[in-house]
Amino acid sequence: MSEDTRSELYAELAAVGPYGVRPGHALITMVEPHPGHEYAYNRWYEDDHYYAGAMAMPWMYAGRRWVATRELQLLRYPGESAIARPVTAGCYLSTYWITDGRYAEHMKWTVAVNRRLNRDARVHHERTHVFTAFQDHERTVYRDGPAGPRDVHALDHPYAGLVLEVIDAESAERRARLLEWLGTRALPGRLAGSPAAMVTVFRPTPLPGDRMTYVKQVEGVDTRLTLLWFLETDPRECWAEHFTGLDEEVAESGLGRVELVAPFIPTVPGTDRYVSELRGG
16 A cells, blocks of 8 residues: 555645746755765765755756866855855755745745655765755846846756855845845846856845754845856856956945855766866865
C-alpha cells in the first residue's frame, strides 16, 4: 500500500491564492564546500538537493546553479567584505524564483522538507552558508527595454554568466533612495552597451525562527539590496571594462557601500566540470 500523501488537499490548495509567473521572491544562496569535500558536495547538491530540497517544492518554479572557479574568485571585490570572509569564500551560487505572493506557503513547506531531509541523512553538512537569504523582488532593469527575455525567463535562458552584487545602506530610508537611484540612473547607465541583459534587484527577508540551525539568520533586512546581473558573455571577457568600479560609483552617490561584487558562470548539470578549478595551486 502506498504511503498516505493527503492528495485530496492538493486540489483545495491549487484552487486558491496567487498563481502568476512573476518572480516575486527568490532564494539566493552562496555556499562554500569544505576543503576535500568539493566533489561530494557537488554531486549531493546536483543529484539530490537541487531537486528534493528546492525544485520539487510548491511555488519554486525556476532555478539555476552557478560556480566561481579560483580565477573568478580572484576578481571579487572589495577585499574587506561584510558578506564573504575571505572575499573568495563561496564557490557555488544557487538562485531560485518563487511565485509572487507565495512566500509564506513556500517557507512552511521548505522548513518541513529540510527537517525531514536532515532526519533522513540527506543533508551534506561539510559546507558553510556564506550568503543565504530568501529575498523579495524590488525591480528589474533591462538593457533593451521590452525586447528579449524577461526576468521570469532569466534562470532558464542560457546566460553565459552572472554577477552577484550586494549593497548596504545606512538606514531603511537610505535604502529606498538607493533603490530609486539604482533603478533610474546607475543601472540604466551601466547596462547601456554592456553584455548584461538585465539586473534583478531584491531585498532580503528574515528567515523563520524554526529554520535549520546551520543557516544563520539574515543580516541587513532593512538596509541591504542584492543585485543579480545576467550576462550574455563570460564575465572574464568583460570584467575590466564593465564591472570594475561599481563600489566607487555607489560610494560617490553617498547612498551605500558595496560589500560584494562576485562573478559566476553556470554549472553544467550532471557533471563535475569546474570542481577541479575551485582551489588555488
